[in-house]
Amino acid sequence: MTNSEATTVQDERGFWKDTGKTGITSWIFSTDHKRIGFLYFYTVFSFFLVAVILGILMRIELMAPGRTIMGPQTYNALFTVHGVIMIFLFILPGFQGVFGNLLMPIQIGARDVAFPRLNLLSWWIYITGAATIITSLFTGSGPPDTGWTFYVPFSARTGTNVTLAVFGVFLIGMSAILTGLNFVTTIHRLRAEGMTWGRIPLFVWSVYATAWVQVLATPILGITLLLIIAERVLGAGLFDPGRGGDPLMYQHLFWIYSHPAVYIMILPAMGVISEIIPVFSRKPIFGYGMIAMSSLAIAAAGSLVWGHHMFTSGMSDLAVLVFSFLTFVVAIPSAIKVFNWVSTLYKGSISLEAPMLFALGFILLFSIGGLTGLILGSAATDIHVHDTQFVVGHFHYVIFGGSGFAFFGAMHYWFPKFFGRRYREKLALAAWILLFIGFNVMYFSMMVLGVEGMPRRYYDYLPEFHALNLTSTFGSWILFAGMVIMLVNLFHGLLRGEPVERNPWGGATLEWSIPTPPPTDNFVEEPVVTHGPYDFKGSGIP
Amino acid sequence: MRKAQHKDDAAAKLGMWLFLFTEMLLFGGLFLLYGVYLARYPQEFATAGHEMHRWFGAINTIILISSSLLAAMSVTAIRRNDSKTAVLLLVGTVACAAVFLMNKYLEWSAEISRGLYPGSPLLAQAPHGEPLFFSLYYLTVGLHGLHVLIGGSVLSVMAWRIRHGVITAGNCIWLENSTLFWHLVDLIWIFIFPLYYLVL
Numbered sequence: 001m002t003n004s005e006a007t008t009v010q011d012e013r014g015f016w017k018d019t020g021k022t023g024i025t026s027w028i029f030s031t032d033h034k035r036i037g038f039l040y041f042y043t044v045f046s047f048f049l050v051a052v053i054l055g056i057l058m059r060i061e062l063m064a065p066g067r068t069i070m071g072p073q074t075y076n077a078l079f080t081v082h083g084v085i086m087i088f089l090f091i092l093p094g095f096q097g098v099f100g101n102l103l104m105p106i107q108i109g110a111r112d113v114a115f116p117r118l119n120l121l122s123w124w125i126y127i128t129g130a131a132t133i134i135t136s137l138f139t140g141s142g143p144p145d146t147g148w149t150f151y152v153p154f155s156a157r158t159g160t161n162v163t164l165a166v167f168g169v170f171l172i173g174m175s176a177i178l179t180g181l182n183f184v185t186t187i188h189r190l191r192a193e194g195m196t197w198g199r200i201p202l203f204v205w206s207v208y209a210t211a212w213v214q215v216l217a218t219p220i221l222g223i224t225l226l227l228i229i230a231e232r233v234l235g236a237g238l239f240d241p242g243r244g245g246d247p248l249m250y251q252h253l254f255w256i257y258s259h260p261a262v263y264i265m266i267l268p269a270m271g272v273i274s275e276i277i278p279v280f281s282r283k284p285i286f287g288y289g290m291i292a293m294s295s296l297a298i299a300a301a302g303s304l305v306w307g308h309h310m311f312t313s314g315m316s317d318l319a320v321l322v323f324s325f326l327t328f329v330v331a332i333p334s335a336i337k338v339f340n341w342v343s344t345l346y347k348g349s350i351s352l353e354a355p356m357l358f359a360l361g362f363i364l365l366f367s368i369g370g371l372t373g374l375i376l377g378s379a380a381t382d383i384h385v386h387d388t389q390f391v392v393g394h395f396h397y398v399i400f401g402g403s404g405f406a407f408f409g410a411m412h413y414w415f416p417k418f419f420g421r422r423y424r425e426k427l428a429l430a431a432w433i434l435l436f437i438g439f440n441v442m443y444f445s446m447m448v449l450g451v452e453g454m455p456r457r458y459y460d461y462l463p464e465f466h467a468l469n470l471t472s473t474f475g476s477w478i479l480f481a482g483m484v485i486m487l488v489n490l491f492h493g494l495l496r497g498e499p500v501e502r503n504p505w506g507g508a509t510l511e512w513s514i515p516t517p518p519p520t521d522n523f524v525e526e527p528v529v530t531h532g533p534y535d536f537k538g539s540g541i542p
Numbered sequence: 543m544r545k546a547q548h549k550d551d552a553a554a555k556l557g558m559w560l561f562l563f564t565e566m567l568l569f570g571g572l573f574l575l576y577g578v579y580l581a582r583y584p585q586e587f588a589t590a591g592h593e594m595h596r597w598f599g600a601i602n603t604i605i606l607i608s609s610s611l612l613a614a615m616s617v618t619a620i621r622r623n624d625s626k627t628a629v630l631l632l633v634g635t636v637a638c639a640a641v642f643l644m645n646k647y648l649e650w651s652a653e654i655s656r657g658l659y660p661g662s663p664l665l666a667q668a669p670h671g672e673p674l675f676f677s678l679y680y681l682t683v684g685l686h687g688l689h690v691l692i693g694g695s696v697l698s699v700m701a702w703r704i705r706h707g708v709i710t711a712g713n714c715i716w717l718e719n720s721t722l723f724w725h726l727v728d729l730i731w732i733f734i735f736p737l738y739y740l741v742l
Contacts, residue, residue, distance in 0.1 A: 114553045181560035189553040219564040223571030227681070235661040236677040238575060244586075244670025249578060253571055 013420070014517030031116035032520055033101045034418070039123050040097030044090050047130065051085040052483065054078050059442070059476040062469050065461055075459040076145035077160075081137060083148030084165065088172050089130050091403055092261060095268035096179050096214065097126070099410050100207045102418065104183065106511040106518060107201045109192025109527040114185040122178040129171030136164035147457060149258070152239040152250045156231040163232050170225045173218045176264070180214030183207055192510075194529035201509045201533040202291050206271025209295040213260045213267070217303065221257035224250065248313055255306035263302040265399055266366075267295055269406030270337055273359045276413055277341050279507045280356035281348025284534040287340040294333035301330045311382045320379045327377035334370055338363060354428035355505075358409030361436050365401025369394060372447065387457075390450025393443045401439055408435070408486065415490060416500045420516045423493030431489060434482030441475030509533045551715045558719040562726045565689075569730050572682045576737060579674050586671025591742025593658060594679075598649040599739035602642050603731065609638030610728040613697065613721040623711045625704050632701040635724065639694035646687055650680075679738055686730055693727045696720045 015034050019026065027035055058078050061068045070078070105113055113119050137143040140161035146154055155162050187208045191200065200208075227250070230236040237243035239250045278285040285291065307315060307323030341363055350356070372394040375381045385391065416422050445468045450456075454465045461469065503512040508531070514523055531538030580587050616631035657664035658676055665673040700720050703709045709717050 114550065115557060118557075177561075177564050181557050181564070184560060185553050185557045188556060189550055215560050215564055216567065219567035220571050223568050226685075227571075230677070230681055234677075234680075236681060237660065237673055238677055238681075243673050244579075244583065245674060246578070246582075249575060253574070 014515060015520045016517060018520050029120070031112070031120050033105050033112050033116065033119060034518060034520075036119055036123055037098055037101035037103075038418075040093065040101060040126075043123075043127065043130065044094045044097060047085050047089040048094075051082050051090060052480070054082040054085070056476055056480055058082065059473040061459065062461070063473045064470070065463055065466060067460075072459040073142075073145065076457075077137075077143040079457055080144050080147050084133060084144070084169070086399075087148050087261075087265075088169050089133065091265045091399060091407075093126055093172065093176060093179070094407060095265070095272075095403070096176070096183065096207065096210060097123070099203075099272065099414070100179070100183060100210075100268065103414065103511055104204055104207045105186065105190070106514065106522050107204050107509050107533075108187060108190060109195050109510055109523065109529060110186065110190035111522050113182050114189055115182050118178055118182050122175045122182070125171055125175040125178070129168045129175060132168030132171060133165050136161040136168060140164065149254060150225070150228055151254075152228065152231065152247045153241075155228055156239065163229055166225045166228050170222055173222050173225070176214045177218045177222075180211040180218070183211035184215065187211075192527045192529055196529075198289075199529055199532050202274035202285065202288065202295075203268070203271035203509075205292040206267045206274070206295045209299040210264050210267045212296075213264050213299050213302070217257045217260035217264075220253060221261070224253040224257065227253070248310070248315070251310050251313060252306070255309045256303075259306040259309065260299075260303050262398070263298055265403045267298060269362070269403040270295065272406045272410045272413070273341060273362050274337075275507075275509065276355045276359040276409055277344050278534045279505050280353060280359070281345050281350050282506070282536065283344055283348040284532075284536065285340070286343035286346075287336075288532070288534070290336050291340050294336045297333040298330060301326065301333065305330055305377075308377050308382070311379050312386045324377060324379045328374065331370065331374060331377075338367055338370075353425060353505075354423075354432060355409045355413035357429065357432045358405050358412060361432070362402055362405045362409065365397050365405060365439070369397030369399075369402055372397065385450050387455055388450035389446045389454045389456050392456045393445075393447030393450060396443045396446070401443070405435075411490065413505070414511075415493065416504045416516065417511055418517050419494050419497070420499055421493055421497030422500050422504065423489045423497055427485060427489040427492075431482045431486035434478055434485065436482075438475050438478030438480070438482055442472050442479055443475070445469070445472035445475065506536070508536050508538075554715045554719060555722075558722055562722065565726055566730075569682070569685070569733075572678060572685070573733065573737070576678055576682070579671065579678070583671025583674065586669050587675050588742045590668075590672040590675035591738065593653075593656075594739050595649055595652065596739050598645055599735050602645050603735050605638050605642050605645070606728050606731050609635045609642075610725050612638065613724045617714065617718055617721055620704065620709065620714045620717055621711055625707075625710070628717075629701050629704050632697055632704070636694050636698050636701070639690050639697070642690055643687060643694075646683070682734055683738070686727070686734060689727045689730070693720075693724045697724060 015032060019032075027039060030036065057069070058075065061070050061075055061078075101113070101119070105111070142160045144150075144155075144158075144160050144162045144165045146158060146160075146162060150162065150166060155166075187200070187204060227236070227238060231239060237245050239245045239247045241247060274285060274291055305323060305326045307319055308327045311320050311324075341359075352360075372390070376385065376391065376394060412423070412428060449465055449468050449472070452465065452468075454461055454469075500516060502514070502516050505512070510527060510529070510533075511518070513527070612631045612634045616628040616635070619625075619628040619631060653659065659665070660673065660677045660680060665676060697720055700709065700717050703716065
């Protein structure tokens with residue numbers, strides 16, 4: 001790297017510098033979607049790291065039968081807090097907040113979202129909610145110990161600080177609603193000239209579908225959480241069988257939101273994969289229309305399957321049958337996506353750089369997660385593995401192996417765009433290998449344990465489960481090592497990385513056509529779109 | 543550097559309608575519980591429903607519908623550049639909101655003094671279903687009352703902004719969206735009133 005190149009990078013630092021404002025207030029009160037995106041990134045990723053540490057501690061506790069490093073009450077609090085942070089503070093707001101904010105406006109050729117101030121307000125509500133949840137851990141009579149699902153009647157009776165934690169989650173929900181309606185409006189109103197519905201990138205399609213889920217599902221979570229508070233504070237008794245209430249109604253209401261919420265976590269991840277695969281196969285995406293429509297189909301059908309979380313709850317057999325059937329229906333659009341990605345790879349000239357590795361990892365791990373989901377979705381097999389470690393393995397395959405790997409992939413893919421520098425490819429490869437091996441060792445062991453009968457959320461277990469639990473814990477260390485290398489590599493790239501030009505990967509979506517890093521107004525002149533997002537020839541990319 | 547304020551009324555309206563959807567879904571959870579528990583305890587719900595003061599409910603319905611009319615008229619007034627009338631009509635709307643809440647206070651006081659509230663000794667002895675009815679009643683109407691309070695406050699701010707010339711005939715999207723919210727508050731009450739006061 002020569003000196004002159006270094007100065008170029010330093011002088012034209014895009015939105016990092018060109019407002020001329022510095023200091024914390026230029027960030028926390030900024031309405032620029034890129035700054036808000038980074039606010040989300042730094043906050044959600046910090047929470048992610050905290051929850052990773054909690055997860056590692058849980059694995060250490062399960063290394064051997066009996067007490068290893070903590071007591072049962074601590075363990076209960078740990079899995080609750082791990083779940084609440086990972087779900088509500090990291091992955092739910094993560095994709096929309098970070099990558100939705102950073103990229104969606106640029107990809108549709110807009111200068112910002114439709115309501116920039118509302119966008120900032122969403123982040124502030126998110127932060128307030130997060131602070132409330134954190135406060136609930138250290139005040140009152142101890143951190144919540146209900147699991148992230150806050151099931152009644154236990155959540156209505158436990159003496160721990162559930163009320164405050166639930167209120168924090170309510171605020172996070174409000175923030176998600178505002179982000180959702182902001183993004184739907186943005187995509188409808190702010191597309192650049194020539195950016196027709198058939199030309200918006202697939203990531204934007206998935207952000208759009210996700211935003212609808214956020215708008216339509218989150219209010220139900222809101223009212224459900226308020227009802228828990230009403231149970232605890234006012235003694236409303238709506239879920240108390242002692243007064244005629246029905247705890248099952250809570251489960252219904254909770255999953256009416258929380259199953260669609262799973263698609264808030266996975267849909268944008270699928271969008272990221274749909275961006276990475278064509279760019280690194282140097283081929284237009286196969287089946288653009290089907291991928292776009294399957295996002296909407298998942299969002300719609302995903303709203304009708306919540307009952308599959310409740311097969312053993314005593315729901316009627318007819319309901320079990322219907323929900324089981326609908327669950328299988330959701331598998332269809334997910335499979336359509338996987339087949340389209342694989343067809344895109346077919347005869348492409350594939351380059352195995354870091355983002356592509358994460359994308360390929362996603363396809364494999366998500367497929368395993370999705371197919372094990374069908375084992376849980378068919379009522380007969382679900383009875384056997386319900387509430388076992390199998391379930392834990394399954395959803396980590398989907399949410400970590402799927403969304404998490406896509407999140408890392410997105411970090412590697414768009415890193416050069418926003419920082420104007422590159423990380424080291426070899427280190428990224430090493431990190432990916434460790435992540436991939438560690439992940440499979442850790443969670444596949446859990447699935448086997450589940451089939452053998454080890455329940456989830458138990459602090460202790462029978463001696464015959466020892467070997468696999470030990471293996472799983474070793475896996476968690478490999479995974480952790482991979483994560484450390486990945487972060488060191490990215491951080492090093494951020495400070496010392498080689499400078500890059502506009503389009504290091506040869507992508508055809510709009511973000512690669514603007515300067516690196518993007519200026520505050522995104523586009524030097526109003527873009528006019530003349531070709532599709534994966535039309536590499538049309539945009540003159542070799 | 544400050545970006546030129548980008549103005550898009552259609553976007554603002556689309557965003558508001560999406561927000562109103564989320565509000566309906568929020569109340570939808572409570573209506574769902576009402577439906578399920580009504581099906582399970584029809585007799586008890588009927589007994590409990592007869593304890594309600596129909597007159598309070600009816601008067602409040604009339605007040606709320608009139609207030610909605612006034613709010614809609616104020617939008618028409620501002621479009622005709624008559625900001626004085628618009629402010630007056632909004633003050634009328636807010637006054638209706640205040641009377642509505644006052645009535646609610648009187649009604650709830652009367653009910654609570656008769657021992658009809660969640661967790662009361664009287665309801666503890668009542669058959670299953672009756673306490674559920676009252677819990678749902680207080681939660682739904684309470685949440686609605688909160689919306690009346692918020693809506694009233696927002697409309698007061700709008701009246702203030704019209705007076706100070708911030709909202710004008712060419713720039714009245716804030717007022718339109720606020721009145722949309724007020725109509726939603728009205729609409730939800732139109733469902734609450736028959737469900738809790740009339741059909742049982």
